[in-house]
Amino acid sequence: MKSLGSIRRDFSPWNDPNAKPYIQFDKVTKKFGDFTAVNNLSLTIFEREFFALLGASGCGKSTLLRMLAGFEEPSAGRILLDGQDLRGIPPYKRPVNMMFQSYALFPHMTVEKNIAFGLKQEGMPGPDVEKRVAEMLKLVKLEQFAKRKPHQLSGGQRQRVALARSVAKRPKVLLLDEPLGALDKKLREETQFELMDLQQELGLTFVVVTHDQEEAMTMADRIAIMDKGEVMQVATPAEIYEAPASRFVAHFVGNVNMFEGKVAEHMTSTTRITGATGAQIVVDNGSNAAAGSDIIFAIRPEKIKVSSKKPADAVNALEGEVYDVAYLGDMTVYHIKLDDGQIVRASALNASRITEDPLTWNDRAWVSFRPDAGVVLTR
């Protein structure tokens, strides 16, 4: 049997030009009065994909989900599901189901009745409903709670009921609105993996809305980073982190150091940058920025090495002074104030128990990184 990881690695329909898109947002705009929640947005999601919409609150991600569910109609543009235009189809006729942030469990019904609700609406015969409900209860490991009412359950159990109820009808697409937002940290981490297993097991397409980048990175095949009603970048978690398309994305996901500068020289794959204060940086990352153009060089803290002496083989090395040290146990975070005044954040994994090169406040220090460690951003 293939492991989940290898299935995931093989799954990349977005790289296949012949792959048929499953959900398509085609130049969708949504306005509430004067406020534009979603602005001329196009997005493609593939079948069986675990897709995450990531952004701060008010970026339009929930509106996008609600348009897919049918609670809002786009002001302009189309939404296609499996080739069918969804315009004008009311929520109760769409082949998608949603798991709500508040769970929205029906308080006057037992767990069993909650799960059976959707099945009864489509007129499934009684014995089949019972069978499916039992199946769902087993799936979320709540067999012995079938007769309980929602208020008799803990937060984690309620979350699982909500999940069982939303997948009971075997929807074409499952929409999840901050599915783990109400759980505590430990339970959230466990549930992330449960959700991923469930998605593989049922073979459904998941679209999840979240503001938690770790959650999105862990679970999703691809992530769309959203801001002010627009998509900033759609890519796999690794691409988003290692090759952000813009300053916004680089800033939004994880920590990052940014250097402003100009392209001094551009060769086939190498770019030489002159920083604002004259420092030279060589980047070997296939950027297409033309010589003379203003750019931003972005590099993650864990890709920067801190040492007390200039490493002999370093292509990129800048000198400064230790400004701050934060020992976090598994790693140490250094803030180095470069001689031009900029503060650089670098993190070092504490692989051995005793560091051979202990740096402390106000020590002179060098930061160095490989030419392929960072990216050049033009916007």
Add this chain to the structure above:
Amino acid sequence: MNSTWSRFNITSIVLGFAFLYLPIVLLIVFSFNESKLVTVWGGFSTKWYVSLFHNQGLMDATWVTARVGVISATVATVLGTLAAITLTRYTRFKGRVLFSGMVFAPLVMPEVITGLSLLLLFVAVGLDRGFVTVTLAHITFTMCFVAVVVQSRLVTFDRSLEEAAMDLGAPPVKTFFQITLPVILPAIISGWMLAFTLSLDDLVIASFTSGPGATTLPMKIYSQVRLGVTPEINAACTILIAVVAVGVIIASIANKRREIQRQLDERAAQRG
């Protein structure tokens, strides 16, 4: 918190409760009076309760009051609930402020004015005063109370419940009857009970809008008292008080029980 009983505290509690309940206690005590004179104690007896049930006039009035109460409370509950839903859900229609003001105006309208204006209306449209007009009048003035009670529940209602139901395939009407209505039912029942009590209680509006053959209990009691209070009236009032008290006590015990059960359940759920 300071919980000692100072002399001042005791005095104010005794005076306060005496102020509230002394008249009622007197009324109940004298309903068991042997003597025909209301204010002179002549020994214990239940004869007025027996004669009460043989007083056709009072029994008829009770029956009228009960019917008016049930019908008007039921209709007022339906209308009041609809008004409350409209006012909480459709917040953007034109003239909403005016409409909501008009729904709630009867809350503060002097009853004399409500009664008089209804009387004028019934006369103008040529509706004979009687059972129908009293019932209509009671619907009119109790509806806004129901609307207030139901609206306060709807404000805290989680709309995602309805969205979830629709998402799972229930059309709007089905969603209303299977999800919304059961969830707000306690508020609707309270609204009904409030409307019923108000209707039971009303003298002023009933006096204006009632006619021959549709005398309500409060009207009957009031007219009899004008001819002199009899212990029979005391007995009737005592029964009324008993019915209301028993209703309130049962309701609050049931409420308390539910609350305790709920807390136990929640604690059990937290433990897993």
